[in-house]
Every structure is written in structure tokens, then in C-alpha cells.
Amino acid sequence: MANHAEALAPVFVPVARDRVALALAGVALLALVALPWALGGGASALARAIGGDGAYWPLLAAAVALAYAAWRGHDRASAAICAVALAWAFVHAFALGKTGPSFGIGAALTLGVLTAGLARSVARRGAFHGDATVATIVVVIAALLLVFIFFPVGKSLVAALFDAQGRFAPGLAAERLLSPDVWGLGCLSGGTRCGVAVNSALLATIVGLGSTAIGLVLALVVQRGGSRYSGVTRLMSILPIITPPFVLALALVVLFGRTGVVTGWLSDWFGIPRSRWLYGLPGVTIAQLLTFSPIAFMLLLGALQAISPALEEAAQTLRASRWRVFRTVTWPLLRPALANAFLLGFVESLADFGNPIVLAGNYEVLSTKIFFAVAGAQHDPGRAAALATVLLGLTLVAFWLQQRWIGRRSYVTVSGKGDGGIPAPLPRAVWLGCFGFAAAWIVFTLACYGIILAGGFVKDIGRGDMALHLGHFASGFGIDFSGGAPRFTGSAWNSLFTTIEVAAVAAPLTAAVGLLSAYVITRHDFAGRRAFEFLTMVSFAIPGTVIGVAYIVAFNVAPLELTGGMAILVLCFVFRNMPVGVRAGVAALAQIDKTLDEASSTLRASTVRTLTRVILPLLKPAIVATLVFSFTHAMTAVSAVIFLATAKYNLATVYIIGRVEAGEYPLAIAYSSVLIVFMLAVLLAVQAAVGEARLGRRSAAALTVGHS
């Protein structure tokens, strides 16, 4: 820890007066004087102060004082002014609570500027190695994370400590956390069922192992088989990105349900009785394997490609058999990636909501249980909070294990160096086994997607009524041309447009926040860097349902009133998906030599100039990948937004879940296929525009490291 104390010591002290701080003070003054302080328009802070509300005078005074301090170069004074003004604004607003105004444009601008001013002046006093830009990025992002992740989640988790009447009941919390419903091991000792946490952990373990194994087999086939199988790579890299929730589960029902297509063949031809084996652990496992093994595949393919063939060739020249080469060289080098893939599958499975809700049957898992504790007949948010705590705990344990086992150096980065040599062939039996399995798996995957794409065009695929039928599209996506200009009369248009709009607004913000975080994490050393990194990653570990409820609870009343608008959806996506941007940025920055920054710096470039002229241009592929990924991720997210969608801002997935709940699979399937086609089109358009052939792959890498 000695280096921390040292890092805090004044290091580089800027010479010139901080003109930016002066500008910030100007913006704050302008916002206070001219912009409406509260949400929904109305008076500015100045007008409110003149109108008799004395609470706004300190803020006005602070802005003036800040301008003076910045002019005189009193950085310490600037810092103190910003800190005090911020504290006053928040204390005042939260003290008034819902009786007071909600922060509007003027307040947001003022508070943002004060935060930035605080960061700058602290940096000029020596923190953050004196780099005001880095300080601003770190402090502003940390502040945003505190407001939009920790405040809401903390507020909702605290609910676990209260009973239904709102009384403080720690005993009840302990009971909720430790009940046999959660941790029971009955299923092991011949009883009927295990606790829901045990179920979730079991499912997650199976899925983690399974998806890693499947991913490894596919990766081996593709890597050793060479460019012949690049189609597989593209398919597997794109599918997880563009797949809406429920889709695979629905496809499985259509194929393997008791009245499923395949079940029918088996019954007609082989006399295998129709059964309901799909519902429960087997079905969810298969659906999750379909959903998550592409991610493991991308991760492991990267790892395999990173192993230099020269290593294997070296082993071969030492007279090692093929099998020995694989066992002694390839396998140990793969181990970190395998552990990563496993934990990734584990965490994804824990958080998955769409597959269990369709297929889990009587097999209870945490993600759906939390949802029904809130929205089901129990109406028990305290219980939901307790279960959410358990889920969060399991996820954090997984993350912790990953950090412990693999450490920080396990990111799969493929060096730009072309490796000579040909990968060692696999032992023949292994190759045949892998190839056979991979082929079967790909066919299976394609069948599932084929069913979805076909399903929208027939009357009722679930019932085997395969008559051509466009009614589902007509009801969802009807367009009325009768009145001259087309009118979008279908019931799904509204949600589709909103989804696209929200995703399109959220994507660039996600990329900006994520990549800036990645930049300061990888390129700058400052006190609390690890803590900051943890902050940026933690939202991934929080289950979507928890976030959704937390957002309603936290952002429904003044001073932070956001519910009902589009902003809350955008913010939810930005802060949920930002770890992806962070990881994509970290991975991409790892491949950009740090001496480029240093060269820029010794050529007298400011941090901002280095960032915009050197780093960002070189990060272009990562930026595009993050944009596409956060766009599609926002389009397919479900659990977090169920509670946030409103009449004005309804979302595609919320619409689909409504259809699924009502058992209207055909329309759900039709909508899903529209989403798939749309996102595929976006992806291809971006690829064509950017000419980045490895987009899918980079996205997947981003996604996978997103959990590391």
C-alpha cells in the first residue's frame, strides 16, 4: 500500500492557470441563471433564489467563488468550493425528498460541472498524477456509477431487512436468506427438491461445464480445420449477439416438446413415447447451452489461436506424440481460457431469465423466483431482495474465484504477429469425435433458428398447424397505406421503434463511458484504480430483475425523478452494458503500445489530444464493436426493463414477454424473427461500412472479457 500513499503525493503540478475550470464555472453560472433548475421546466436557480428560496443562494455564491478561485489559480479553494456546493445541493435535495423539485437540466448541468471542477482542482493539487483529464474521467464516471448503480441497488437490497409492513426486521432477513427454500439440499438425500440457490448453482455449474466443453470442441474443429470452417466462426460469433430472449427456448418447445416436431418423428417412426422431459433441468440446460456456448467458443478460439503453432511444433520435434503434444502443451496453455469460459457460462446461466421462464417447469431458479417474488402472487419485495442478495453473492463468488484462479493477465489477446507454422493435427480419434459432435451441434443450432424464422409464417407452429399464414406479421407489423402516407397500425411497431431509438441513444453513451473507463484503467495509475475498475464491472454481476426494481424504487421521486421517461431506459442500458465497453476497451488498449501515448506526451500533446488523436483512432474497431454490441444488447435485454417500460416507451422484449406469458407463441416467434433479421441487417451494414471483417469476433471477445 506504500505506493498508494506515494501516488497521492503531489506529482506533476501544472504551471498555467486552469482555463477549463474558469469555463466550468461559467457554465455553472449560466446553468444556474438561465436554465430551469427542476425537471419539467420552470424557474432557474437564480429565479428561485430571488423568489425567496434561500437554499439556492449558496449554489450561486459557489459558482461565483469558483470563477474567482479559478482566475486566481487557487486550486485548493476551487476544490473546497465544488465539494461544499455539491454536498449542499444533494443534502438539500434529499432532505426535501419528494416534496422538493426533481433535478432538471439546470441542476444536472450544475452538478456535473461542479463534479468535473472538483476533479480538476484536486488533480491540480497533485492527485491523479496531476492529470486533470484523467481525474475528470474517473471522478465523473465514479459519480455516475454511484448514482445509477450503487444508490438504486443499495436502496432496494436494504428492503431485505424490512418486513411487509415496512418495519425493520433483521431476524426476518436472516430467515429469508437462510431458509431451506433457498439452500435446502433435499434433492440430494432423496427428498423432492433442493433450495432455489442450490438449483441455480447446479444448473449454472452444468451449463458452465457444458458450454465450455462444447465451445472447446467447436473451437478445435474450426482452428485445426482452417479457413474451411470460417463460416462456423461467423455464425457463432453473430448468433449470441442478435438472439432475443426466449427464442431458443421457444424453438426447443417446438422441436422437442411433447407435441414437438422431432418428438413426433420419434414417436411415429420409433415408437418412442411422447414425454415432457424437456421441461425442467434438461430443457433449461439445453437452451442455455445453445445460448451460451457460442460465447465460450469465441473465447476458446481466441485462446487456441493465441497459442503459437511454433510451441506445438517444438514439442513435435522433441518426438512427442500428437496426443502428448495436446496434453502437455496445448491443454495447459488453454487452461486459463477454459476457466474463464466456465465461469462465464456459470455467471450467464445464473442471470438468465428468458430460458427458465419458458422451460424451467418445476425447477425453480433464482432469476425467475426473484421476478415472481416481486410480480407474482406473493408480492413480497423483501423476499425478492433477499433472493437477489443470494444471487448477487453467488455471482460475486464466481467473479472472485475467477480473479483468484486466473489473475488479471488472462485476457485473450491475439498478437498482431503472424505465426508461421501449422497447428498440430489432433489425434485422429479426437478429431473425428470433435468433428462429428461439432457438425451435429451446428445442425442443431441451425434447426432452432430455422424454426424461429419459419415459425412466424405459419398458422401455429406449436400446434403443428403449418399452413402458410401471415396474420402474425399483419397483427404485429401491419402498415396501412390507405390514407396516402403509410400508417404503422401493427401492435408491435410502437415498441419496435422505441426499442431502436433507446438502443441507438444508449449505444454511443455506453461506448463512451466504457472506453473512457478502460482508458484510465489501463493507461493511468492513480490511487484507487483497482477499486474504480471494480466499480465499473460490478453492474454486470447484478441480476437484471434487481436492477429493474431498484431503478423504480430509487428514481421514482424527486430529486432523482426519472421513471416513465426514456432517460431511465437509456441510463439502465448504459450502466448495465458499460462493463462490455470497459472490457472491449481494455482488450483493445492492451494491443496498443503504451509508448504511443508517451511519445505523444513527450511531443507536448495534452492528455485530451493524446486521447483524441492517437488512442481513439486506433481504437476504432473496438469502438464500433462496442457500439454494435451495446445496441444489440439493449435491443434484447429483458429482465431489467420489464418494470421500466411504459406506454410511451414500451420495448420489444417486454412486448414479447407479454405474448409468451399469454401463450401466444406464434406472435412472439414472429416478432423475434423480425428482431433477428433487423439486428442482422444492422450488423452487416456496420460491417460493410467499417470494413471490419472481424467485427463479430471482436464483439464476442468484448463480451467474454466483459466478465473477467
Place this chain on the structure above:
Amino acid sequence: MTRKVSGEVVFEGVTKRYGDVRAVDDVSFRVADGELVTLLGPSGCGKTTTLRMVAGLEAVSQGRVLIGGEDVTLRAANERNVSMVFQSYALFPHMTVLENVCYGPVSMRASKDAARELAAAKLAMLGLTGFEKRLPSELSGGQQQRVAVARSLVLEPAVLLFDEPLSNLDAKLRRRVREEIRELQQQLQLTVLYVTHDQEEALAVSDTVIVMDAGRIAQQGTPQELYEAPNSRFLADFIGDANLIDGELTVTAAGASFAAGGVAAPVRAHGAKSGPATLALRPHELRVVAAGEGVLEGVCRRAAYLGSRVEYVVATPWGELLAFDGDVRGRRARDEAVGIAFDPRAAILVPRQETGNR
């Protein structure tokens, strides 16, 4: 060219700590204006860290750094009048040669035209005219290196820093480029701080060499001083080859003699006093002669013919000695009994260190 600013660099008791490790430990030195000073040492000795502290890329934990008489300890890299040529060149891969070289002037808010003019002049000086539109990836290693130099020179910095600039070049090119660098430095009267681990390179280009070891300055001096009067075993061994022999020095009025393994030989004491001492003998100062004709008797263990000389390993009472003998015709055979002769003036007496942990 008139130079306005002094490039004198002064380190005053500078320490750099990483946690509990002292990468640079209480280092003080001075680089005079217009001088080329090399920081030389094995990897991990702190030479690059020292260079980076001059550039402002590393923060100083303790002590002061002065450039041109001004304390810059607390200045960020982009506020110091210093440029650096990186080992990897660190050319911006997405910019052309011209854009790379213009980067510095534009950062300093020069107009586009002015920046271009400056860049063109420096590119011409380095023989890169005609390459302006190329991307770095379209240049050879030597050309990239020169672009990196041009990019650093264009700001006409008070101090130019080189971090192992030749390590990515092949042996022949390395010799040529180092001469070019030296020439350029002389011609422009540049103050240069140069980091390398290659002692030959250091001796060839420097006015002064600072040898570092384990975060401290081991010795500082002209190339000749370092070679001929190393002040420690480490130095004697690091700069050039040396046979190091521990023994006893006896100084009398008549002269000095060095004894080890029961055999004494006359040496020049250079002011050293009697007592335990270490003797350094450069292999090329040793001659392998017929048995009985040398000051030491031994047996030839190995004799490798290298065209211009023979490299011997001879087992003597002073241990196995390495000798380079130019007498290729009178080559000795393996296992032959031989003698070792040397000029007493060639003997270098190295102060004996008390601590054994060096």
C-alpha cells in the same frame, strides 16, 4: 543554427520507488549542455527509469530534476522541453510520416503550414524527403528509426532522449545509425541522454558514460576512463572482457607485486596500498608464451582459432585465464604447458568491495 535554451540536465539525489523496491536509488549526475551522455547498464539497473524521469513519464519519488537550470520535477511530460526517441520508435501507425513529424508542432499550436515547413526541414536533414506520404508500416526499420528521430528533433528540444534506439536494427545498420546520431548531435550541438545496454555502442558515441547498477551509479567518466580505470569488479567485468583475480597486493618502494594462488607477479600499483586486492587483466593484454617464459605457468585448456587471433583458456595458479593472442602462427596446442606474460602497466587494480552482495 542558434540554440536559445540550455539543455543542461541535473539530477539531484533522485530516487524512484515502486512499492518497496528502489528502481533508482539516490542518483545524482549532470549532463552539460551540448554533451552526449550515455546511461549504460545491465537490464533492470534503472537506466531507462532514469531516462523516463527526465522525460516526465515517471514521477520522481524523491529528489529534484533540473533542465536548463529550471526545476521540472513537478512538470508533466508535455510541459517539459524534452523529446524522446523510443526503442520501439512509437510512430503513430495511423498517421503518415509527415503527420507523425508534424504532430509535435501542432500540439504546440503551430499553424499547419509552419508545422509542415519545420517537418520538411527535419525530414530533409535525415534524408527522408520523398517519404512524407508513407505510413510507418511501409518503411524499413532504419527509415522508421530516422522518422522517430526527425519527429523528436522537430521541436528543437533542449534535451533529446534516446531509449535503446538501435536495438531493433541489424548489426551493420546499427553501426551506421549510431554514427549518424553522433554526427547529428555534434552538428546541432544537442544535449543528448542516451540509454543502452551495449557497452560498445556506449563507448563509441558518448562524451560521458554513466554506468548504472542496481539503481545506483556505479561509475561515471569518459569512455577511456571507464575502460582503463574501472573502479569495481562489476565495472571491470561489464566494460570489455576481464580476467578478475582476487589476491594480495604488496607495495614496496621498489615496486608493487600481486600474489594469488601462491604466485606473485609485478604490477603497477597506480597509488593502491598493500592489502587484499582484485586484479583485472584484459584478455588481449595477455600473451601465451612457451612454458617458463611468462610470469605465470599454466596448461592450455582450449585454443580457438578466430582468424585474426587465437582465444585461449589457460589453467594457472590464478585460476583459468582467458587470453586473446594475435600470434596465430605460433598457436599452442591443447594440454600443452605454457606461460602467461603481460605488461605490468596493463594490470588494473580494482578496489575490493567489502560487501559480497554486489
Place this chain on the structure above:
Amino acid sequence: MRMLNGVRVIVAAAALAAPFAAAAQGEVVVYCTVQEEWCRPMVAAFEKATGIKVLMTRKSSGEFYAQIKAEAANPRGDIWWGGTGDPHLQAAEEGLTEPYKSPRMGELQDWAVRQWESAKGRTIGVYAGALGYSYNHDQLKKKNLAPPKCWSDLTRPEFKDEIQVANPNSSGTSYTMLATFVQLMGEDKAFAFMKSMHRNVNQYTKSGAAPARAAATGESLIGITFQHDAVVQAIGGAPVTIVSPCEGTGYEIGSMSIIKGAKNMENAKKWYDWALSPEAQAVGSQLKVSYQVPSNKSAPVPPQAPKLSEIKLINYDFAKYGSSAERKRLLGKWDAEISTLPK
């Protein structure tokens, strides 16, 4: 570029926060809990009738209950229309909804008014649907089984693993079934019955209507749901037969509540009054999207709707079984005694 991105996020967020609160005159925010195909024509009809702009969201009743509770400090919705009565009663009990007496009270069926009375005016019935079950007659024929007619048939051994019903902990439909059994048989016998039925249940689904779909597709032979959910499947061409159990059955009262503190209180009341009118209650059946029995006596009953008059309805005690204490007790008991049973 000095304007920092982080600041931009705040600014953008603030700029985007289209305030719902400042809704203009002439709007009403409707939380709709029937299926989308019914919600939308209702909205269109209301807009046409009154000129008031409707902002409608469709979610399940449980989701809306959770949302209204979460939003209680600053309500976003104005009126909550449709959905099984229990969450409405729960919301009424917690004071999340507003008492209101409509001038159309006199036109309503008794059960609708009873709902209003037991909620102290905070919620009112708009439609009723009887509980029952549907079976897939194709499959039944294939298996050569006698058609079931009563609740008691559901314990027949040949139906092993052939019955699907929702989990009462997640579905109001299934809670209605639980409460119906208790009222029909007495608590002890009801639980004994459910224990023996448990052997035949292949899955306790999350969603209340899902079993009707399962019976329609043949995923399950029998699905216990509200009868109108099964009617939707039958109309869609599914080979299902709907059963009103011979012992009698309970029913839900699809309800409507005005949300306390509604921003558009006047318009919410307009919707309330309109929704109780015969015209409004005919919308669903005319478009063949609703097969529930409307609460206005003069509203046309859809011909396919299960006739409440022909169904033996029990005298369902909504006040008692809608109260949170009783529900919690029964659900807890079900969880402990039924869901943990081995097959």
C-alpha cells in the same frame, strides 16, 4: 472536447427525461392487464368516444401491482383496468388506489358491486370469468380415456403427469383455484385433494394462462385455467374441450381501480365510467378477443363465453380470500405441503 463525456451523459439524460408528470390536459395513463388484442381496441374506442388521449401499457396484474406500489410516492399511472381481482384488492387494502362511486353502479351485476363493497369502493368488477379446465380431446381419444367432468376426475390415476396448472405463488389464476378448493371442500379436504392431484400434475407453470395453451398444443392433456383463456385457444382452432367442473367452481372478477394520486384524475374517472358502459364492455366480445362475462347487465355476453348461469358457481368470498393475510397463509401452506411432495 473539453466538455467531458461524463457530463454529457447527465445532460443528455436530463434532456431526455420527458416528464410524464407534466401530462397535458386530455391524457390518461391506462395500465391494462388483459391481452394486448383487447387492450388496444379498448383504447381506440375510448379515444374515439371522448377525444382523450390514452397512454396504455400492458403488463400482467402482478407486475402492475408491483409497479404501482413502487411508484406510490409519485404515481405514474391513472387507472388500472382489467386483471384478476386479488392484486386489485391487495392494492386497495394498502391504500394504493382511490375510492370512487360511478354513476353506472346501478347497471352492474351483483358480483361486480360486491367486489366494490369489499374493497370499500377502491376497485370494481368489469368482467367475470369462471375457473375450469380444458382438455385436448384429440389426445384423449388417442389414449381412449373417458372425458373428465369434475374436479374429482383430476385425481384419476390415468391422468398421471397429464395435468398442468400454474403455481399459485406466481399466478393469480392458480390462487383462485386454491381458494376455490378451500371454499368448496373445506381447508383440510382441499389440501388432501390437491395432494392427490399433485401426482397428476406435470408442471406448475409460472403464468396462469399457460396451461390452456399447453392443453391446446397437446403439451399437456389437461390444463386448469380460467375458462375464457381456454376459449381463446378453442376459437383459434385448438382441439380442446372446456369443462365447468360438476362440483361447482370459483371465478375471478376482472377489476378496475383508479390509482391514488393519479395525475389525470378526471380523465381516469371518465375511463372508469366509460369502461362500465355496455358499449365499452361490448368491445372485447365484438372483436372476438374476450370471452369473459361483462359486468354491465345490458352488455352483450359473447356467445362463446361460458355461461355463468350454466356454471355452478360457488359463493366466492373475495374479501376473505383476497386479503393478504389469508393469502399469505394459504400460499405458505401450499408451498410447504404440496409443492414439496414427491410424485
